[in-house]
Structures are given as C-alpha cells and as structure tokens.
Amino acid sequence: MHDDQVDVTAETVAALVQEQFPQWRDKVIRPLPSTGTVNGIFRIGDGLSARFPLRLAGVAEAWAVLEQEARASAELAQVSRFPVPEPVALGKPGAGYPMPWSVQTWVPGTVAFEADPGGSDAFAEDLAAFIADLRKADTRGRLFRGEGRGGVLAHHDDWMAECFEESEGLLDVPRLRHLWSHFRQLPRRGADVMNHGDLIPGNVLVAGGRLAGVLDTGGFGPADPALDLVSAWHLLEPGPRDVLRRALGCDELEWERGKAWAFQQAMGVVWYYVETNPTMSGMGRRTLDRILESMQ
Template sequence: MHADQVDVSVDVVSALVAEQFPQWRGLPIRPLTSTGTVNALFRLGPDVVLRFPLLPSANPELRAELRREQEYAVLLAAHLPVEVPEPLGLGEPGDGYPGPWTAYQFIAGETAQLGRIGDLDDFAGDLAGVVTALRGIDTGGRVWPGVGRGGPLAAEDADVRAALAVSGALTDTAALAEVWQRCRDARRDDLADGWIHGDLMPGNLLVRDGRLVAVIDLGTVGVGDPAVDLMPAWNMLDAGSRETYRRALGVDDATWERGRGWALEQAINALPYYVETNLVMAAIARRTLRAVLE
C-alpha cells in the first residue's frame, strides 16, 4: 500500500518475540488478514496480537507514539462501555525489523462490515454510547496539540482540494467541493476540546453476534473537536441509523456539518491513494462520499 513499507515475515516476528519476550517463546505465530493501512498484525498463541508498523522507524517519536497509544488504552478501558485492547508489551527494533512494535491482548470479534452488523439502529446507539463516554472523560486541561484530526477543518483545506483535483475520474468532485466548503466554514460555538478516538472506521470496531463489542486501533486517540467522531454517520450508517446516531449524541447543525466534513476529508484522501492497493478502503471511501452528498 505504501511505496516504502516494510514487509514483516513470521520468521522475523518469531525471532524478535523469542529474544525480547521469552515467556512467549515457542507459541505459534500466524499473520492476520487485515485491511488496515498502518500495521501488520500477527496472532501469537491464543491470547496475544502483535502490531508492527508498516513504516517502522528508529526515531524516538514513533516509540513515544506507541507508548502513548498504550497509555490511552488503559485510560479508555476504565471509561468505555465496550472492550479496548489491553497493552501487554512494547517491543524494540531487532534483526529484520528497524523499529518498535507492540503487543496487546487479543479481542475476539469481526470488523464491523455491514453484513456483520445486526440492527443498524442498535449499532448506532451502541456507538453513540462509546462516543458519549469518550466525551465524558476529563481532559485535564488538554487541548488539540496542533497536528492530526481534531483541529479546525480549514487546516485540511489544501490537502482536501489536492485530493479532489486528482479524483475527477473517481467521484463527483464538483459536488463534493461545494459540500466541503460548507462543512469547512461551519462555526464552532463550543470551543471545548474533548477526548476523541479520531478514526472510527469499520475496521477499528469489532462486533460479535451483530453487536458492537470493542473499539481498537487507538493510534489517533487524543483531544480535539468532538465532531471528528461523527464520521461513522457517513462511513458506516444508513440514512435512518445516521439520524439515530445524531439524536443519541444531541448534535447541533454546525457540529453535524463539521462531522460530515471530517468524513469527507478522510474519504477523499483515501480514495485516490488506495484505489489500486486496498480495495476495501477504496470501497469504504466511495460509500462515504456518496453518503456525504445525501
């Protein structure tokens, strides 16, 4: 998917585990099929999942990011009404892999593709419960750090317009440009930042028996505009359950439009990038863009 990504083999993973986590030496390791775009995943025995960034680096910033992600997992687990991956370890660079990596408790479930979700209204209510719980966590005075999702949509304008410029053969860019301008300019009367997941995509939500049971992939968790976590209204829900989600969260018109803008921003950047390398991500992007035009 990425020109400079590192492909990780089972043999490399096995050697790193044996050296750094001898208590797990000898446990079977198998790669997990994933449509994710950030990590290669491996199942270690029955209870552990290993996450290897596709773009590893020895830069201390990556290690700090992975450590922060694990700290946030502990924080969220104490507040959310669904499961959150429990951190089990932070691996170091080694032979065959030049960066840090992580280990988490495995959570049984399937990613939240539409055919696996039972009742969409129930799912929308469950997801709203997660977002409500996120919003209720004390930020301790934290604010948006100035990078990543959660700041003003205007900061994303150049990237969105660049993606629109190369997507004319893929989607209705003229209509999307009009929607983007409206969303980008939606006011924000409540300036209080809150905790956000930041990437509530189908692949980051797990279901069992059709119901939401876990939120995973916490790399984008942080503090920012709560409108970011409205993205599932367009990337996953239909018109009816979209309204259920909105009512459950008590969202005003301006916040709703910013949420639409965040969904558009994610999808229009993903579509041209993954159109040939990740068909699932490209399909989600297309569905999202159709929904934001409704």
C-alpha cells in the first residue's frame, strides 16, 4: 500500500515472541486479514493481538509513537463503556523486523466493513454513547497537537489540492472542489474535546447490529468536537445518522464540520488506495456519495 512499506510474516512474529516474550511461545500466531493501512495485525493465541507498523521509521521515533499510543489507549479504556484494546507490552526490533511493535488485548466482534451496521438505529445510539463518553473525558489542559485532522479545515488545502488532482478520472472533481470551497470556510466555535479520531468501519466492531467494541484507540486526544462525527458519514445511513445527531445534540455548524472532516478523509483514501486497498477506497466513495446526497 505504501512505497516504504515493511513486510512482516507469521514466522517473523513467532521468532520475536519466542525471543522477547517466551511466556507466549506456545500460543498460536495467526495473521489477521485486515483493511488497515498503518499496522499489520497478528493474533497471539485467543487473548492478544500484536500490531506491527507498516511504514518504515527510525527506532526512536517509532518507539515514541508506540508509547504515546499505549498511553492514549489506556486512557480511553478508562472512559469507554464499550470494549477497547488495552496495552499489554511493547516489543523491540528483531528477527529481520526493523521497528518496535506492540501487544494489546484482543476484542471480539466483526469489523463494520463485514457486518455493515449502517441501517441500525440501535447501533447509532451506541455510537453516540461512545462519542459522548469520550467528549466528557478531561482534556487536562491539552490542546490539539496540530497534526492530521481535528484542527483548522483550511490548513488541509494543499493536501486537498493533491487529492483533487489525483482523483481526475475517478471522481466528479469540479463538483467536489466546489464543495471543499464551502467546507474549508466553516468557522470553529467549540473548545477541544477528547476524540477517538478515526471512526471508520475498519476500527468499529459489531455484534447483533450493536456496537461491540472500538479499535485503533491510540489516537485518543483533544481535537475539534466535530471530528468524531465523521462516523455519521463513514458508517450510517440517513435514518440512523439522524439518531446519532439528535443523541449528541449537534447544532448545524458542528454537524457541517463533521461532514467536512469526513469529506477530507474520504477524498484522500479513494485515489490513494484505489489499487492497493479497494475496501478503503470503496469506503471513501461511499462516504462521498452520502455527503453529496445530503447536500441535494
């Protein structure tokens, strides 16, 4: 998926576990098919999962990122009423794998790509409850770090220009450029609140049409209160989307900013993953379709 991607195999993972965590050496190592774009995932027995960064980075840089993600995941676990992975250990480079890696608890459920909950009002209510719990968490004076989504929409103009250029022939670019010219000007009123930061189908677990758990919690942190509203467009159809909005009490500006962040994310994944991760690319297309339909 990436020019700098690092390959990791079950044999490599088994060797790392044998060397660094011999208490798990008798557990079966299984690669987990995933639409994820940042980490390769392997199960260790039934109760653990190992995450291996796919994009090459220096050891010190990667270690700092994993430590920060572990702290964020542990903090989110304290406020979520729904199951989330909890940090267990950090592994070192070895066995031909050049970066540190992490081990978390395993959370059962089916990812929303495979068990689409988009038509479920009950799922929308669960999702709203999850977002509300995070919003209530204390920021402890922290502010948005200035990286990625969650700050100023117009700061993404350069990236969006690249996305529009790369999307020629894939999408109705003139119409989408016009839409971004509207989104980028939406003002921000609310102070930062705690957000998950990436509520896409691949990070959401479903069971029986309800929210069973949330994955990839290492990005938990302060950001635009509208950021987690991307889930309304990535995950929900119109009826349940309205349920989510009512449950969270979103005014028109916050709702539109959530739509804008979903638009920004969707524009990036359509072209970037069109060949290497069709599921993610398709998610972006569906999200854009939902947004365009809502604007009619």
